[in-house]
Amino acid sequence: MKTYATLGPACCRADLLTELLDMGLTGFRLNLSHTTLAACRPWTEAVQQAREASGRPAELIVDMRGPELRMGPLSRPVTLTAGETVTLGPGGLPVEPDILAAVAPGQEILLDDGLMALRAETCGRAVTCTVTRGGVLESRKSITLPGVELCRPALTAQDLLDLDAAAGQGVTAVMQPFVRSRHELEEVRAALARRGLEHLTIFAKVEDRRGWQSLPQWMDACDVVTVARGDLGSNLGLLHLPAAQKDIAARCRRAGKPFLVVTQLLHTMTEHPTPTRAEVLDVYNAVLDGASALMLTGETARGRYPAQAVRWLLDIARQAE
Ligand SMILES: Nc1ncnc2c1ncn2[C@@H]1O[C@H](COP(=O)(O)OP(=O)(O)O)[C@@H](O)[C@H]1O
Numbered sequence: 653m654k655t656y657a658t659l660g661p662a663c664c665r666a667d668l669l670t671e672l673l674d675m676g677l678t679g680f681r682l683n684l685s686h687t688t689l690a691a692c693r694p695w696t697e698a699v700q701q702a703r704e705a706s707g708r709p710a711e712l713i714v715d716m717r718g719p720e721l722r723m724g725p726l727s728r729p730v731t732l733t734a735g736e737t738v739t740l741g742p743g744g745l746p747v748e749p750d751i752l753a754a755v756a757p758g759q760e761i762l763l764d765d766g767l768m769a770l771r772a773e774t775c776g777r778a779v780t781c782t783v784t785r786g787g788v789l790e791s792r793k794s795i796t797l798p799g800v801e802l803c804r805p806a807l808t809a810q811d812l813l814d815l816d817a818a819a820g821q822g823v824t825a826v827m828q829p830f831v832r833s834r835h836e837l838e839e840v841r842a843a844l845a846r847r848g849l850e851h852l853t854i855f856a857k858v859e860d861r862r863g864w865q866s867l868p869q870w871m872d873a874c875d876v877v878t879v880a881r882g883d884l885g886s887n888l889g890l891l892h893l894p895a896a897q898k899d900i901a902a903r904c905r906r907a908g909k910p911f912l913v914v915t916q917l918l919h920t921m922t923e924h925p926t927p928t929r930a931e932v933l934d935v936y937n938a939v940l941d942g943a944s945a946l947m948l949t950g951e952t953a954r955g956r957y958p959a960q961a962v963r964w965l966l967d968i969a970r971q972a973e
């Protein structure tokens with residue numbers, strides 16, 4: 653079983669990363685939706701120090717921006733209260749123009765993997781919305797328009813710059829968001845080949861219905877299918893996520909394809925030192941369903957108990973195996 657932890661302010665110290673590798677963690681993921689590779693040099697150096705201190709190779713996966721929809725940067729968190737009106741776009745919260753153009757009145761808009769929700773009221777260059785589920789919105793959180801699909805390139809200009817820096821920063825794999833066709837994976841492979849990085853592993857994230865349904869057409873063009881339950885849950889509706897995960901697992905098993913399960917595996921451990929029974933069962937079941945890899949996100953990137961979360965992940969996986 654391969655196990656990964658997402659890098660973030662809560663864990664990026666060489667001594668802690670070494671401890672995680674010594675426990676048996678396979679490697680780390682850097683989510684480039686929140687940063688650039690160049691800006692993370694101190695973190696990638698900490699990974700290199702941990703490799704040397706532990707004597708383990710430690711994979712380093714960069715998760716590209718790709719076609720994923722994100723809120724723009726915020727200088728500080730914004731509290732959204734149910735019932736209030738909020739503006740997206742010029743004069744309001746930063747959102748890219750192609751997202752605003754795709755919104756029609758009545759559209760549901762989910763923020764931060766569905767933690768918060770809005771309903772679009774009036775649309776134009778800016779979109780006014782009613783907050784239907786409140787919360788605290790932080791910088792560059794995910795934005796989902798259920799049922800709407802934007803046409804975006806597989807790799808952003810920043811992704812290409814990040815790939816330029818990959819060889820010099822010890823990157824071993826890329827994770828491509830919102831894969832919906834072979835074509836996108838071929839673009840990623842070509843971008844890697846142009847940089848002499850054809851040896852990098854490609855993880856392909858299933859994040860919406862089209863990605864799920866087209867899986868048989870593109871599965872063999874990646875190395876590891878990734879069940880990205882954050883966006884997949886928001887796009888399908890949370891109630892449809894279990895069937896989707898089971899179906900993807902079954903298809904991967906039949907094809908002999910490795911697959912990774914990620915997001916909220918041990919979410920409670922972001923704030924608490926132990927997981928819930930439900931989380932322990934979820935991880936155990938993912939292993940029984942044939943997952944070849946598991947990945948923590950916020951638990952290690954920003955949580956209070958990164959080392960304990962990794963310990964639990966490894967222990968549950970071993971117990972299941
Ligand atoms: N490189 C980073 N720099 C700062 N904060 C980060 C970074 N990566 C992750 N985080 C924090 O950890 C949270 C959980 O990580 P992740 O699941 O990868 O992000 P998201 O939920 O936004 O897709 C992020 O929302 C962010 O608050």
Ligand SMILES: C=C(OP(=O)(O)O)C(=O)O
Pocket residue numbers: 683685715720794829859879880881882883884914915949
């Ligand atoms: C891991 C995921 O991707 P991201 O953190 O980029 O939303 C997910 O959607 O489950």
